[in-house]
Amino acid sequence: MGPIATALSRLYGTRGWIVLGAFAVALFVVLPLLSLAVPAGHPLHLSQYWVTLAGKIMCYAIVALAMDLVWGYAGILSLGHGLFFALGGYAMGMYLMRQIGREGQYQADLPDFMVFLDWKAYPWQWWNTDQFWWAALLVVLVPGLLAFVFGYFAFRSRVKGVYFSIITQALTFAAMLLFFRNATGFGGNNGFTDFKRILGFAITTPETRMALFAATGAALIGTLLVGRWLVTSKFGRVMMAIRDAEQRVAFCGYNTVHYKLFIWTLSAVLCGIAGALYVPQVGIINPSEMSPANSIEIAIWVAVGGRGTLTGAIVGAGLVNGAKSFFTQAFPEYWLYVLGLLFILVTLFMPQGVVGVVRRWRTRT
């Protein structure tokens, strides 16, 4: 076996790669054909609604993977991951606002909300955001830097467990209040919406939508492979050892602060990327993305799917959000009850999540 084959077999066995390959074919060949080549009205045609929904859920799946890396593998429960997701979304949103140009309601050079507030020029945060590369850089840097600085102080001061979770919750809540203010310069409680173009292409055409969908699929597969590579490396084993017995790891000579900081920052960056892919597909970003409840939901996806397995994170994000889009249409007032009940049932009866149940069922037969 060559070195590449060895590296690949470390990530997944033959069956795993076949499943992943089939998933990729479905994402990049079958679904685009069903959406673009099959005419509307044909029973096999895939409508815009489903493309957007699937794209949205794949963004959530990336967030779930990021959450699983810090929670399932390193034992750090974050209840503020929605913040990193929203920051990535806002960075992309600024670029999309600049792409509107003079096509807004007021047909002005500035975005509508700035005209409404009677601002004459872009505030400093908007510097260079008409450049896609700069916005893309912000998508990575802003969540990454915030997570790095926050994590550095928290981990160095040995803030752990539920205390850490509560602080992350407070962080996202504080950020939400900040973004609600008009003076912060990001559109206040309305946020950004009414996007027209991305990279010069009209954002609502089926082709652009499909391209965004495919980009999200590629990002999801990339995140999965990077995550898998991480957890099968020695780094991954150190990370799990920190989760189980941090003091012992320190006495073995590992600086656990550096390890936690690395995975924490990486996780935040992944969330930022997911947020940046999410905003052009759903067409809106506002401070409610930073609400504490959103971040708690992320933890529920991972718990439902199965902590400590990457497949579980994706399955959990898919199941819970699939159920959510069904319930919020069929019985909108009951969704929160269903979510709460789901969380309680999973915690009580399926501590390893759906993946754990499937595994147990498999070993029994």
Place this chain on the structure above:
Amino acid sequence: MKPSEPLLLRQVAAPGPEQEPAARYTHPVVPGEVDLSHGAILYLEDISVSFDGFRALNRLSLMIEVGELRCVIGPNGAGKTTMMDVVTGRTRPDSGTCYFGQTIDLTRLTEAEIAHAGIGRKFQKPTIFEHHTAFENLELAMKADKRVRRTLFARLAGEERDRIAETLQLIRLAESADRVAGLLSHGQKQWLEIGMLLVQEPKLLLLDEPVAGMSDEETERTGELFLALAGSHSLVVVEHDMAFIERIARKVTVLHEGAVIAEGPMAQVQNDPKVVEVYLGR
């Protein structure tokens, strides 16, 4: 090993500016290396530690020589575990000095840095990585560059695999190499933790109740192992099992209320009136 700055502070602060560094020392100071030129590997001097007014250590002084096997005994609450906490950086002393070799001030280093400098510790309750296999436990403990960047791309070399296999043989876990450590028996866990210490290649081993929960046969073999290690390593063993102490002890230190009350060969210490009083005939 990466030179870490705190190790040098003591030298930098002391001498006058006009002297050349070489002139100040009769032997070279290598950063990160333990300087054993004076025959001692661990010095504790006047160490005091208080927790909420309770004096866990009360001006404790202790010196361990290179290659020595020292047994530390004492009733519950005498400060044995706290002493190990101070040496491994888990607890900072309120006052006093704590040196590893001639030059390394342990009170300035983190737990990880102390481990790197060459001090390994076995806890009272066996702490191993329960969800990792026995092999992986040793892999993680093994001496290596333990920074994030290197760990991401680390792959086991052939000789490292051999070293792990050898150690598994030594601690009689060769058949359980791929077993999840949480499923091992209590005695096997104790041995695994000792194995983790050995692959770390420490110069000084601190062993907190290493034979607790072991069968007689396992205890016997542990004693043999420690005696074999002494000489090439320095060992500090804290135990309650007096039969075990009698078998391996050369020099015994008795702690009581955070201070040393007697020190010497086992027979001499056992007849010391102060020790008898503390143990009340036990």
